[in-house]
Amino acid sequence: MVTTPALIGLDWGSTSLRAWLVAPDGAVLEERKSDQGASTLSGHGAFVAAFDDVAGAWRAAHAGLPVLACGMVGSTHGWLDVPYVRCPAGAAALAAGLRRPGTGDGAASASSSISASAPYIVPGVLFDDTSLPPDVMRGEETQVVGALHLHGTLGASSCVVLPGTHSKWTQVCGERIVRFATHMTGELYAVLRQHSVLGRLMPDDAPVDPDAFVQGVDAARDHGELGLPHQIFAARSLGVTGRLPHEMLADYLSGLLIGHELRAGLQWRAMAGLGSQPLALVGAPNLCARYQVALHRFERPADLVLDNTAPAGLLALARAAGLLPIDT
Amino acid sequence: MVTTPALIGLDWGSTSLRAWLVAPDGAVLEERKSDQGASTLSGHGAFVAAFDDVAGAWRAAHAGLPVLACGMVGSTHGWLDVPYVRCPAGAAALAAGLRRPGTGDGAASASSSISASAPYIVPGVLFDDTSLPPDVMRGEETQVVGALHLHGTLGASSCVVLPGTHSKWTQVCGERIVRFATHMTGELYAVLRQHSVLGRLMPDDAPVDPDAFVQGVDAARDHGELGLPHQIFAARSLGVTGRLPHEMLADYLSGLLIGHELRAGLQWRAMAGLGSQPLALVGAPNLCARYQVALHRFERPADLVLDNTAPAGLLALARAAGLLPIDT
Structure with missing residues (x-):
């Protein structure tokens, strides 16, 4: 049919x-x-x-x-x-x-x-x-x-995280977005990779390295108080001194930036009183997988991981606007 | 003579x-x-x-x-x-x-x-x-x-800060550099200004705006726990929503980045046990002036601000290497 x-x-x-x-x-x-x-x-x-x-x-x-x-x-x-x-x-x-x-x-x-x-x-x-x-x-x-x-289950009270160029951390309460905070994690990665002294060390064709990613996340989790501008330079120093192969630097940087987003985002979430409420990741599967790994390193795995929900959202908005026949 | x-x-x-x-x-x-x-x-x-x-x-x-x-x-x-x-x-x-x-x-x-x-x-x-x-x-x-x-006075125990593309915070003890941390503050400013969605809002010919700089420093001081990747995006939001004139965004970003460096650097300094030891700024006068203003906002002004000390350093090293006649 x-x-x-x-x-x-x-x-x-x-x-x-x-x-x-x-x-x-x-x-x-x-x-x-x-x-x-x-x-x-x-x-x-x-x-x-x-x-x-x-x-x-x-x-x-x-x-x-x-x-x-x-x-x-x-x-x-x-x-x-x-x-x-x-x-x-x-x-x-x-x-x-x-x-x-x-x-x-x-x-x-x-x-x-x-x-x-x-x-x-x-x-x-x-x-x-x-x-x-x-x-x-x-x-x-x-x-x-x-x-x-x-x-x-997300409507009453939850934290919906949308990773991306400009990641959004949203607090949902009573079926509404009540507050949110944007982190320009993806864009920072892109500009540092393409235009910084650190990016110049990174080969273009390096394979994905999950260990390097986890090392970057852990560095943000354990030493984030040293500051992101310091830790980005430290990634370069790891490369320059041979402590981290250049092929690993891109994923280390990715982990470092996502780790800093989680460090701030999870604290923001706790301040919003959402510490025990569901945490959902929404977005492209490969990016959500990175965030899920990183959330595990912070001992707060996502409760729900959703692929693209925009079609369902557009349909719900069309219905709310009275643009669909009653029986659909 | x-x-x-x-x-x-x-x-x-x-x-x-x-x-x-x-x-x-x-x-x-x-x-x-x-x-x-x-x-x-x-x-x-x-x-x-x-x-x-x-x-x-x-x-x-x-x-x-x-x-x-x-x-x-x-x-x-x-x-x-x-x-x-x-x-x-x-x-x-x-x-x-x-x-x-x-x-x-x-x-x-x-x-x-x-x-x-x-x-x-x-x-x-x-x-x-x-x-x-x-x-x-x-x-x-x-x-x-x-x-x-x-x-x-700096030799026994001090913190010497050298602002720049890659700012250095050095701990001096017994006339030697015992540890240091680099912050890529200046390079972050440059890549964000030239290559980010935030930089595109900034007019090239905006005059220096000390108030915008101080606002950025204060944002880092008071809300730095929200994370630098968030606060950089927030600077853009201030511009997009008209809360901050586009002419002020470059100095706001400068203040935000230097503020984050100070936030991390002053904590690093305290952890190193240097809280009551002299703090010196060494570098280009206009950049040191920014750091001095920012340090005031953190209620820890520099004890000493020095212009280029490289000539004196090179002379001291030549002398230590025995390259100068004894009587010079």
Whole structure:
């Protein structure tokens, strides 16, 4: 039996675009990828063309299907600057914040020909506290909604961690994101690898080295008080003095950075009173595997590890916005 | 009265070269600068040519003057790979480790025509502890020797901090460097500014903003436990949300990174039992001024702030190596 899709969903980041044909139960029926990320495009026409490229065939085959997109496509430099929703933010608030390029706003005014060829864009979330700098996310809020939708145990009170270029540690309470903190772990790794005196020691073709990764995690766990700027240089010294083969330095650095994220994140989590609540990892399996290993070294393994939950999140938001037929 | 020089001294780093004609009392009589850093040169001939460029006229005018060079010129990728001296390292051990390109080694065999056109190169220092990664310096050891030579109060027990691309925190005890830790604060600033999502927000022509710097220092002091990878992203969020003008972000980041260095460094200093011993800053005046402001925010101002002490250090090492006439 062929399942009738309920939604076209897009995770439209800065550098890439993933699109899914989503079943009424959240299952992915088809997937397409594109390198036409939001930061590579400029102007309404370019976004319309990229959107047609990735989703045009699906839209022709399934007329009237709702389309939702999350991610940097909704940023100042995206297709449409969709205002952030402030914490606490749950599915209802995010659904109310959906905006569509080419129309005044939201779901009610989706009638012009321009808006008909544009997706609803999910707002990002803003955490704003008077005593701390604010924090922002775009895209991860949809993954959190998806994780809560798929795993009801997370909704009451949990910590959902989304590893990545800009890792997010989110505190969920009462089905809503109540606060979060971003760590630019992945980006730090990339810039240090490509542009630092340490990165220059690393061969390009080194195989993955789990032992080196664990050594880096342990260094952060046991000696993190020496400071990350010191420990990054110490990684170089390990290489220069021959104590660590150059082939191991990249994974050592990865462990060091993820270890520092965990060191700060687990303390943040404890301060938020989540020490005994579920801890979930959401993201790409190979990256989540690294975090799971690192969490074990900190003696706090994840309770749940989930692959991409954006399709389920987009479906839940479409439903909350009244964009799906009642019976789906 | 014209002072007769006692030494030609060179601080020959990776990217630049500074040379001085040094008086018997350590005063700089003349200075020359060159962009022929060690990393820009390859092969004995290239170093000889660069050396002649910067010091040839002085050598012709003052035949027989000893020449000492410190810095990356003594590294694996420099003119000659001069072995590190291990901690504890004082002037005597460093002088014994001097090596000259083109000869077997040290001061005793400086007779060939090749060696006659090459300086003595000061060894770097290695800190190697079984429980921690090793640490290395090349060039800063000479500045520490110079600081101790100029200020006798530092020799018994002190903390000498050398801000820079790779800042060094050194523990001095009994006239020797007994341990040290490097923080790659300056390099982190440069790679983040040039290559990160945060750097892209920063205008190139922003004026120096002391208030933004202090805000960054205070953020590290008061909330450093949130982790540097988080606080760097938070700086971006301050910019994105308009809470901090983009013109202020570079100095905020500078304050954040120096604040994290101080947070770790002052704790390291206390652990080393140096809490009540003199704290000296040695380096470029504008950078030392930043560190002095930051140290004030941590309520531990520097006891001494010294400009470039390398000429005095090179002179002290030449004297310790017996390269100067007895009466100078």
